[in-house]
Amino acid sequence: MNKGQNRDWVKTFLxxxxxxxxxxxxxxxxxxIPNFTSKTNLINVLLHAxxxxxxxxxxxxxxxxxxxDLSAEGMVSLSTIFAMWLMIxxxxxxxxxxxxxxxxxxxxxxxxxxxxxxVVGYLIGIMITRLNMNGFIVTLAAQLVLRGxxxxxxxxxxxxxSPKAFNWLxxxxxYGFPVSVIVTLLLYVGVNYLLNQSKFGRELRAVGANPxxxxxxxxxxxRTITMAYTIGGFLAAFAGWMLLGRLExxxxxxxxxxxxETVAASVIxxxxxxxxxxxxxxxxxxxxxxxxxxxxxxxxxxxxFWVESVRGFIxxxxxxxxxxxxxxxxxxxxxxxxxxASDCK
Amino acid sequence: xxxxxxxxxxxxxxxxxxxxxxxxxxxALTSVDFCVMEGEIHGLVGKNGAGxxxxxxxxxxxxxxxxxxxxxxxxxxxxxxxxxxxxKGIAYVPQHVAMMDSLTVAENILAGxxxxxxxxxxxxxxxxxxxxERLGRLGLEMDVTKKVEGLGVAEQTMLAIAKALFGNAxxxxxxxxxxxxxxxxxxxxxxxxxxxxxxGGSFIYISHHLEEVFEICDRVTVLRDGHIVxxxxxxxxxxxxxxxMMVGEDVEDYTRxxxxxxxxxxxxxxxxxxxxxxxxxxxxRKGEIVGLxxxxxxxxxxxxxxxxxxxxxxxxxxxxxxxxFTADKPIDSFNQGLAYLPQDRYRYGLVGLRSVRxxxxxxxxxxxxxxxxxxxxxxxxxxxxxxxxxxDIKTPSQExxxxxxxxxxxxxxxxxxxxxxxxxxxxxxxxxxxxxxxxKMDIFRIIDDMAAQGVAVIIISTExxxxxxxxxxxxxxxxxxxxxxxxxxEKDMTxxxxxxxxxxxxxxx
Numbered sequence: 019m020n021k022g023q024n025r026d027w028v029k030t031f032l033x034x035x036x037x038x039x040x041x042x043x044x045x046x047x048x049x050x051i052p053n054f055t056s057k058t059n060l061i062n063v064l065l066h067a068x069x070x071x072x073x074x075x076x077x078x079x080x081x082x083x084x085x086x087d088l089s090a091e092g093m094v095s096l097s098t099i100f101a102m103w104l105m106i107x108x109x110x111x112x113x114x115x116x117x118x119x120x121x122x123x124x125x126x127x128x129x130x131x132x133x134x135x136x137v138v139g140y141l142i143g144i145m146i147t148r149l150n151m152n153g154f155i156v157t158l159a160a161q162l163v164l165r166g167x168x169x170x171x172x173x174x175x176x177x178x179x180s181p182k183a184f185n186w187l188x189x190x191x192x193y194g195f196p197v198s199v200i201v202t203l204l205l206y207v208g209v210n211y212l213l214n215q216s217k218f219g220r221e222l223r224a225v226g227a228n229p230x231x232x233x234x235x236x237x238x239x240x241r242t243i244t245m246a247y248t249i250g251g252f253l254a255a256f257a258g259w260m261l262l263g264r265l266e267x268x269x270x271x272x273x274x275x276x277x278x279e280t281v282a283a284s285v286i287x288x289x290x291x292x293x294x295x296x297x298x299x300x301x302x303x304x305x306x307x308x309x310x311x312x313x314x315x316x317x318x319x320x321x322x323f324w325v326e327s328v329r330g331f332i333x334x335x336x337x338x339x340x341x342x343x344x345x346x347x348x349x350x351x352x353x354x355x356x357x358x359a360s361d362c363k
Numbered sequence: 364x365x366x367x368x369x370x371x372x373x374x375x376x377x378x379x380x381x382x383x384x385x386x387x388x389x390x391a392l393t394s395v396d397f398c399v400m401e402g403e404i405h406g407l408v409g410k411n412g413a414g415x416x417x418x419x420x421x422x423x424x425x426x427x428x429x430x431x432x433x434x435x436x437x438x439x440x441x442x443x444x445x446x447x448x449x450x451k452g453i454a455y456v457p458q459h460v461a462m463m464d465s466l467t468v469a470e471n472i473l474a475g476x477x478x479x480x481x482x483x484x485x486x487x488x489x490x491x492x493x494x495x496e497r498l499g500r501l502g503l504e505m506d507v508t509k510k511v512e513g514l515g516v517a518e519q520t521m522l523a524i525a526k527a528l529f530g531n532a533x534x535x536x537x538x539x540x541x542x543x544x545x546x547x548x549x550x551x552x553x554x555x556x557x558x559x560x561x562x563g564g565s566f567i568y569i570s571h572h573l574e575e576v577f578e579i580c581d582r583v584t585v586l587r588d589g590h591i592v593x594x595x596x597x598x599x600x601x602x603x604x605x606x607x608m609m610v611g612e613d614v615e616d617y618t619r620x621x622x623x624x625x626x627x628x629x630x631x632x633x634x635x636x637x638x639x640x641x642x643x644x645x646x647x648r649k650g651e652i653v654g655l656x657x658x659x660x661x662x663x664x665x666x667x668x669x670x671x672x673x674x675x676x677x678x679x680x681x682x683x684x685x686x687x688f689t690a691d692k693p694i695d696s697f698n699q700g701l702a703y704l705p706q707d708r709y710r711y712g713l714v715g716l717r718s719v720r721x722x723x724x725x726x727x728x729x730x731x732x733x734x735x736x737x738x739x740x741x742x743x744x745x746x747x748x749x750x751x752x753x754x755d756i757k758t759p760s761q762e763x764x765x766x767x768x769x770x771x772x773x774x775x776x777x778x779x780x781x782x783x784x785x786x787x788x789x790x791x792x793x794x795x796x797x798x799x800x801x802x803k804m805d806i807f808r809i810i811d812d813m814a815a816q817g818v819a820v821i822i823i824s825t826e827x828x829x830x831x832x833x834x835x836x837x838x839x840x841x842x843x844x845x846x847x848x849x850x851x852x853e854k855d856m857t858x859x860x861x862x863x864x865x866x867x868x869x870x871x872x
Contacts, residue, residue: 216736217728220721227716234673234703234711235725235780236694294716 036287036303043307047314054317061196065264067309068202069094070279071302072257075209076250077280078301082213083239083246084226084293088157089142090254090280092164094273097131097258099168102177102268104130105184116173124184131255138164139251143244161277168270178267188263198260210299222246227294282333283308285340308332373400375434376534376565377422377453382431384417389770389797391417392589394431399534404556404566406576406597408609409586410825415569418586419536422567423455424448452533458542460523464512469494471511472526501525502558517548521555528564536567541575542660553579571659572866573602585609588800603859610828610858617807617832621851622650628819629683629701629788636677639665640843643679647788647819652810654830655823657840657865664706666840667792667823671703672696673711684787697726700787704777704794706823708770712777715766719758720747722765723779750779754809771802778809789813792823807833827858839864 031038047054073090080087104127106117122130142160146153190197213219221242224232229239262268281291287304289296311332315325378398384391392414399405409415420426422433424443433440435451443451462471469491470477478489494507503525505518514522520540527535537556541549556566556579568580576583577597585592585608592608626649634643640662647653657663669676672692681688683700690696696703705711713722724731724743731746733739747761754775758768765776774794781789794810795803810833814820824830830837839847839861847864849856 212736215738215740217732217738218736220725220728220738223717224714224721224725228710228714230710231712231714232725234671234693234705235714235722236697237725238692238694294714 036300036307040303040307040310043310047310051314051317054314059313059317061199063306063309063313064199064202065196066312067305068196068198069257069261069264070276070283070309071202071305072205072253072260073276074280074283074301074305075205075298076253076257077277078284078287078289078296078298079213079222080246080250081281081284081289081291082222082226082293082296083243084229085146085153085243085246086157086281087142087247087250088154088277089138089160089164090250090257091273091276092161092168093135093138093251093254094258094261094276095268095270096164096168097135097255098262098268098272099172099177099270100134101127101131101184101259101262102180103171105181106177106179117177124181127184128259131259132252135255135258136248136252139248139254140244142251143247146247147240147243165270172268172270174270176267176269180262180266180268184259185263185266188260189266190263198264201260206298206302210297210302213298218242218245223294225293226290278333279308279329282329282336286332286336288340291337291340304336373402375399376401376436378434379418379422380432380434382418382421382428382433384414384421384426384428390589390799392421392428395586395589395591397584397591397594399565399567400582401565402560402563403581404560404568404579406580406583407567407569407586408571408573408576408583408605410609413586413609414589415586417589419455419538419567419569422448422453422536424453449530452531453536454527454530454532454534455536456520456523456527456538456540458539460516460519462511462519462523462526465510467508467510468505468514468522469507471522472497472507472529497529498525501528501555503555515548517544517552520552524556524559528559534565534567536569538569539571540568541570541572549575573605574866576605577602606858606862610826617804617829619807619811619833621835622811622815623835624649624651624817628817629688630681632680632682634666634669634677634679634681636662636665636669636675638843639669639677640840642844645838645845647821649817649819650814651836652814652820652822652834654834654837655821655840656825656827656830656837656861661840662843663823663840664792667703667790667821668705670696670701670790670821673703673705694726697784697786702726702781702784702786702789704774704781704789704791706792706796708773708777708797709766713765713773716764718762719751719756719765719768719776720744720761722776723747723750723783726780726784746783747779750782754779754782755805769799769802771798771805774798774802774806775809778806782809782813786818788819788821790821790823793826794822794824795826795829803829827861831856831858831861837861841865 053059073094076090077087103118104120104122105124107121108116108119138160142156145151145156186197187201188198192200213222221232221237224235224237225239225242232239232242258273261272283304284296284301285291285304286307287296287300287302289301308329311328312325315328320328375398378396380396381394382392382397383394395414395418397418407415407418417426421428421442424445424447427442431441433443435443435453438451440447463474466474472494473490478486478493480486491507498505498507503521505514505522511519511522524535524537540552544552560566568576570576580597582594582596583600583605584594585605587609627646628649629645629647631643631645635641643666645653655663655666665674668674670681672690672695676691686699688699688701690699690701693703709715714725720743724746728738731738731743744761750756751758751761756768756775756779757772765773768776791810794806798806807829810820810822822830822834835851837849837856838845839849849861849864
């Protein structure tokens, strides 16, 4: 009995490994980098974590089904450009892009881009599940198409000056605390709870772990995967809304490179690339870790050329840990099994 | 049974000593001793899951045994690599030969060593004449300019054997080579193989068709549940004895009182799926257990999957509980009262990475939802606990990933999942495959209990003895049709009679 409890402790530790790392790293940065723990800086870390965080929720949901979504950053770009195009005046300032002149009400634009993201996500899901197209390439191509359309609309120019009514999600503060951070935290708490307690959460993981058995157990893997991409598309547009609100400016290259960060954050947080294992809560730890390291490198004024390599290296380490964890875990737990061969004699 | 090996002057070309291999949850081979002599055709028989494939994979260097040694010629291995196996002259000819189909016979034979002209181009004349000459040495005549895809199955197999020999193979493993051959082609293949044997070639011959084993083999080894039951000279044994070795006499048989009631639960009328089964009609009563059996490819597998909706079902009418059964996918089947236990537990039965708890309640989540999409976890836990204790599932907790349980306990988890849907009809496909003897008894008890509660059970299985033990009726399928029926209590219901009925279809061709 005692032994069993011991192993449960080991398992708990392994499952929450990432939070320990996060705590250790935080302490290290706090001690070694002046200003790291200042209120402004911590809020900066959280601000970065909010957009990345929203995208990572979508990525995690898709990863749980055993698929990838490389399209989300394209949707971040398109949703911001499209929103601007709908809202701003036909530009007169040289060097800025033209708006459509529709001068739409932000409260109309917000639902439009959210629906846009949702529909695109759904279409991607249909292409993968019903038309049997390869998910990796479909979402990669979708990223190009989305960003390409954004480029066409914006003429490749910067669009600036989003209206205040649009910016509250990304830019406003409540008691000095950014709304985007609060919303992201609430999203994480909510989605994590839902995915752990709902039938849909079960379905996602069952489909990701073994689609054939999931079907034979009464699920519909194609519908589940389509749903995952649809949610991913919605969240990508939501992240676009948030990011534009903060920057009040956008350009078609917005969000470049975030796809890999979302995958990395998920994997660091214990989500398996093979599908079926992991939680949104874990992924949040990955988001915080990446944001914190980014911020720390910045404060230590590490050469920006190095920052890229360090990021890449962290992602590789995360993948290594994931690959090893999958190999290592069964051995730990296997001992619990009663010896079958011996007791049948 | 003659298990003592009378080795004459011949020397062993390959021997395997004390080889064991375990997979998570299954002991596939247990200290297997096995030996093939030079110039011998050695039959290897055993039911599905007896360990034949595992043993062959070890000989080919694909799997590494946990224990034991392999001796080839004068060299001893713990485990060979595939490359070493080929170098040592072990070749495998599968049922469906894989060759470069769109190239000619000659090109396939001389692949990698095509003779060239002075210009550096392929010298086709020499290619063809050399290929013909090589085949001729083996006594094989074939149009070498024909593409391989244009050859018959028997020719392809013979070509594959010839190719293996050109590659210096000393021991050739033939895996079910006759499965899709006509009698005439079988004769041609056999005389070719025999002629090669006379020239000193050695073969391992794997087959489900016991008559063929007697026709072509010198000795035969029987595998059952990962153990070697024995090796015998074919001259000193006959089909019934071999069957007894395969099926086993020593195992304790499960016997039960029939729980069959009068009320009909399920009715199949003229079910037909072209190419797989036709004219399937069957009435199932409450509490009745019906066995369905037949050779591989007789359509019984597809029938099971078709009923559940894992594969298309074709045409025909099904009635369950006086209502038409229209389900074409698993979830509807569950809802309309039919649950299915797949043969391939790892692929279809379990989501191995997920917990026992989740696996048990997958099909009934809709009933456990308390608010929008949220699951009532407390109720779920109670249900799962009930099944764990009722079915005696040995697991450290509900949260244990299903893949870490033993084979028998995994199967019980699948049973719990099916039982949770409260089915009227239960279709079980090889329910005892890959589980140990004690768990088998548990599984029979579970089936028995469910029948006693009024569930009608169909068991699709090749385990004849087990079927005889638990079934009220056994139906035999041949080429997609139900050809024979055996009833409990009638003296015809013996393994010999049933096996004869199963094999009957093949011999009539």
